[in-house]
Amino acid sequence: MGTIETAVEEQKGRMRKQAIAKRRTVNEAERAKAGERLAAATTQALRWFVTEPATTPATNPMANPFAKPTTGRTAKLPTTPITEASEGAIPNSAETTPQKQTEAAANNAAAINRDNEQPEQMRTISLSAGDTIAAYVSMGTEVPTLGLLDALVEHGLRVLVPRLGRGRDIGWSEYLGSRLLRDMPRTSRGGLRPSEPESEALGPDAIANAKIALIPAFAIDLDGTRLGRGGGWYDQALGCLPADALKIGVCWDWELIDGHDAVPREPHDIPVDAVLTPERIVWF
Structure with a gap:
């Protein structure tokens, strides 16, 4: 070696x-x-x-955690706040402060709304x-x-x-x-x-x-x-x-x-x- x-x-x-x-x-x-x-x-x-074929647009892509976005967007489980990463690792949601969790939940909701307005092609197994x-x-x-x-x-x-x-x-x-x-x-x-x-x-x-x-x-x-x-x-x-x-x-x-x-x-x-x-x- x-x-x-x-x-x-x-x-x-x-x-x-x-x-x-x-x-x-x-x-x-x-x-x-x-x-x-x-x-x-x-x-x-x-x-x-x-049930979902590969070419069917999802009305809510966040609803299917295992549906792969073709655009490279990150899909997260709906119950998990999306937080900004720091110090080289994506933090566990349990380690974030209540204020950060509230802000993250709002960001998550906004992201879901954007997805509903503009459904994208999803690859679904x-x-x-x-x-x-x-x-x-x-x-x-x-x-x-x-x-x-x-x-x-x-x-x-x-x-x-x-x-x-x-x-x-x-x-x-x-x-x-x-x-x-x-x-x-x-x-x-x-x-x-x-x-x-x-x-x-x-x-x-x-x-x-x-x-x-x-x-x-x-x-x-x-x-x-x-x-x-x-x-x-x-x-x-x-x-x-x-x-x-x-x-x-x-x-x-x-x-x-x-x-x-x-x-x-x-x-x-x-x-x-x-x-x-x-x-x-x-x-x-």
């Missing part, structure tokens, strides 16, 4: 450690609430998935029962995803989650509910491994027809560059997706960095199309 590559890996390592340290300040009650909000956002979005979604089972300090996975399954979607082999071996299994998950032993280096379904192990091409991929992240910047768990497993796995699949990074709200080139990027890194947090979804 060259000097530049080593420096990049060291920087990524520091960023992961900082992210984990902050995540550990979130107590279990807050973590559970965040998982509920993530599941609620998914359920809300799924109401629009099946059309999903049918049985369509494939690539997702993952959360672990450790990550935002809990079991509620999100259950919401997808309840809407008749086929949800695949990683089935890890040795090293970078890529595999998937169908998620059929949390009761059918089994805990996995730690890696040879002592790292955590996500729980895995007891269902059949599938190969890399299992996601070849996936419509959406939900991907864990420690940080994501405005270029869509994602700081992953390390090892490049997801970057390799995402190469098996169809070209038009939506790639959505999932992280805590404070891990969305309001800046470009903020996350070190390497040639093999695949950017995401959007970020999903317990507070909002932001499109690039």
Whole structure:
């Protein structure tokens, strides 16, 4: 590994450690609430998935969090105030003052009104029962995803989650509910491994027809560059997706960095199309 590559890996390592340290300040009650909000956002979005064709103008683009604006506008969950970013990161709404939240709510309402007056063409994913979604089972300090996975399954979607082999071996299994998950032993280096379904192990091409991929992240910047768990497993796995699949990074709200080139990027890194947090979804 060259000097530049080593420096990049060291920087990524520091960023992961900082992210984990902050995540550990979130107590279990807050973590559970965040998982509920993530599941609620998914359920809300799924109401629009099946019925809206790609060329239909939305009368209220803010109503569909998973509808991608073709103009590059940022879409946020309606319940989240839009605030001005400071100090290099988009702040968590809970950390803003009541005055700022009031001002942000007014700005948000004005933005929604403008959208209603001038509806724009929206790209909306059309999903049918049985369509494939690539997702993952959360672990450790990550935002809990079991509620999100259950919401997808309840809407008749086929949800695949990683089935890890040795090293970078890529595999998937169908998620059929949390009761059918089994805990996995730690890696040879002592790292955590996500729980895995007891269902059949599938190969890399299992996601070849996936419509959406939900991907864990420690940080994501405005270029869509994602700081992953390390090892490049997801970057390799995402190469098996169809070209038009939506790639959505999932992280805590404070891990969305309001800046470009903020996350070190390497040639093999695949950017995401959007970020999903317990507070909002932001499109690039």
